[in-house]
Amino acid sequence: MKLPKKLQQKLENRKETNALRKLGTVSNLVDFSSNDYLGFSKNDTIFNNAHDFLIGHNIKQNGATGSRLLSGNHPLFNTVETALSEFHNSESALIFNSGYDANVGFFSSVPQRGNVILYDEYIHASIRDGVQLSNSKAYKFKHNDLDDLKSHLERGREVSKDIDIYIVTESVFSMDGTSPNLVKLAQICKKHNAYLIVDEAHAVGVFGERGVGLVQELNLEKDVFARLVTFGKAMGCHGAAILGSDHLKQYLVNFARSFIYTTALSPHSLATIQASYNELFISKSKQKLHQNILLFKEEIKNNNLQNLFIESNSPIHCCLVSGNERVKEVAQKLQVQGYDVKPILSPTVPAGQERLRFCLHAFNCEEEITKVLKLLATFVK
Template identity: 60%
Template sequence: MKVFPQVLTAKLQERNQAGALRQLGCGTTLVDFSSNDYLGFSASRQIFEGAHNYLLKNNITHNGATGSRLISGNHGLYTITERYLAAFHNVESALIFNSGYDANVGFFSSVPQKGDIVLYDEYIHASIRDGLRLSNAAAYKFAHNDIEKLTEAIKRFREKGMEGEIYVVTESVFSMDGDSPDLIVLTDMCQKYNCLLVVDEAHALGVFGIKGEGLVQSLQVQDKVFARIVTFGKGLGCHGAAVLGSCCLKEYLVNFARSFIYTTGLPPHSLATILTSYNYLEQSHSERNTLKDIISFFKQEVKRLELKSFINSTSAIHCAIVPGNENARNISSVLQQNCFGVKAILSPTVPLGQERLRFCLHSYTTKEHITQVLELLAATLPSS
C-alpha cells in the first residue's frame, strides 16, 4: 500500500503544532454546556414514543426511503411534513433536505447566478461558504452585523449599474457568538435597495417566537425575507432541515439543488420525528419558558461576577473570549475536570485571537450548575 501522502501528513502536523488538531470524542457524563439540544427534545421519551406510534398508526414499516426523492424516495410523509412546516412558519412552501449542511450547500450553489452578487456576514456558517464556493455568483463578506457597511457596499454595486440580483445573507442567531443582527432594520434596508434576504435560523428555531418558530417570525418580518433555512438538529432535537420560501423557489430547488437531487431521501422515521417534534413544540411552552428563565439567570450571574469577556447575547449560546488556542483549551480542561462540559472553540474554526469558551444553555440546565461553572471560570481566568 502506498504511504500516506507527505503533503497531507505535513498539514496534520501543522494543525497539531498550532494546538488545533480536531479529534472525535466519546460519550460523556459531564454537565451539558456544549450540545445544541436547547429544549431537551433529543431525549424526550414523549417525542420518541409519539413518532413510533405515528408510524404504527399509519402502518408505515419501511426502514429507508429506497432512493432519491425524484426517483422512489418521496414517500407520503414528506408531503404531510412539508405542508405542516409551511403552515407553521407562515410561508408558501417548505422543502426538506437531509441536513442543514445539505440545505445550505444546495441553496447557495444553485440559486445565486452568474452576474449576481452575494453579500454575506463575515461570521456566516461554513456550510454557506461551501455552497458559495460552488456558485457562479460573486460573493463578498461584510463586517459582522454592520448594516451601515453592508448598505455602503450595496450602494456601490447599484451605482455600477449591475443588472443581476443582490443577495444578502445572515443568521438570526450566530452559532459562534450567540448574537443577532437587527432584522427589522436589515429587512427594511433590503426592501429599499431591492435585495433578496436569506436568513439561516438554525439556532433560533425552538428558542424564539410564541411557538418557537424562530426570530424572523417573532419579529413578523417573514414576508420581507426571500428564504429561510431551518434545521432540526438543534432546538427540535432530531435531524434534517428545510428551506422556507415561495412555491417557485421550491420548484427551482427540486430541479437545480444538487444536494437535494442526488441523495437518498430521509427514512419515514426521521420525518415522523420531525413532525412529532414540531407538534410538541407547538403544543407545549414549558421547556421554552424554562429556557428563557435560564438564559436570564446566566446573564445575571455573568454580570454579578463581572465576567466582561462574554459577548452580549439573548440566545441560548453564550461565549467568553479567551485568546489563544492553548489558553482556551487549558481553561476548558479545568472546567471539564470539575464535571462541566464546556468546549473550547479554537482557530481556525473562529478567527485567530477570537478563541473562546462556548456555553450552550438548555431547559434542563440548573441554576446551581450555572453559578458553579461561572464562579469556577471567574477563578480560573487570568487576571487582567
C-alpha cells in the same frame, strides 16, 4: 498507504498550533456544549409519539430506498412539509437531509453568474461552501454591521441596477450568539431591491411564539426571500428545510444538487420531525430555557465576567480566552470539575478570538449554572 506529503504536512501544522481536531466520546458531564436547547433529543414523548404515528399508519420501513426524485418521496414528506409551511407561515417548505445540505444546495444553485452575494463575515461554513460552488461574485461585510453592508450595496448598484443581489445572515450566530437588526436589514434589502436569506438554525424552537423563530417574531416572513430552519438543534432530531415560495421550491427540486442526488430521509426521521413540532405546542421547555438564559447573564455580572463575554440574549454565550493552548487549558479544567464546556479554536474563529462556548438548555439547573461560572471566574482571572 501513507498520506500524500502535503496532507501530512497540513496535519502537522494543526498539531503545532494546538488546533488538531479529534472526535470525542459521549460523557456524563453536565451538558453546556450541545445544541439540544430544549432537551427534545431525549424527550420520551417525542420518541413514543413518532413510533406510534408510524405504527398507526402501518409504516414499517427502515430506509427511504432512494432519492426523492426516484423512489424515496414517501407520502410523509408532503404531510410534514405542509405542516412546516403552516407553522412557519410560508408558502412552501422543502426538506433537506441536513442544514449543511440545504445551504450548499441553495447557494450553489440559486445565485447565478453575474449576480452578487453579500454575506456576514461570521456566516456558517455550510453557506460559505455553497457560495464557493456558485458562479456569483461574493463579498463579505463586517459582522452585524449594516453600514458596511449598505456601502457594499451602494457600490453594487452603481455598477448595475439590474443585477440580482443576495444578502445572507443568520438570525442567531452559532459562534457568538449575537443577532443582526433584522428589521433594519429587511428595510435595506427592500430599498436596494435585494433578496434576503436568513439562516434560522439557532432560533427555531427558541424565539417567537411556540418557537417559530426570529423572522416570524418580527413579522418579516414576507420580506425574506428564503429561510433555513434546521431540526438538529432545538428540535432535537435531524434534517432541515428551506422555506419560501412555491416557485423557489420548484426551482430547488430541479437544480439543488444536494437535494437531487442523495437518498432521502427515512420515514422515521420525518415522523420524529412532526412529533417534535407537535411538542412545541404543549412543552414548557422554551420558557425554562429563557429563565436559564436570564440567570446565566445575572451570574456573569455577579462573577465580574462581563468584559470576557460577548453580549447575547440567545442560548449561546461565549467567553473570550485568547490562544488555542490557553482556551483548551481552561476548558479542560471545567471538564475535570464535571462540566462539558467546549473550546472554539482558530481557525474556526480568528486567531486571538478563541473562546469557550457555553450552550444553555431548559434542563440545566440553577446550581449548575451558578457553579460553572464561579469555577470559570477562578480559572480565567
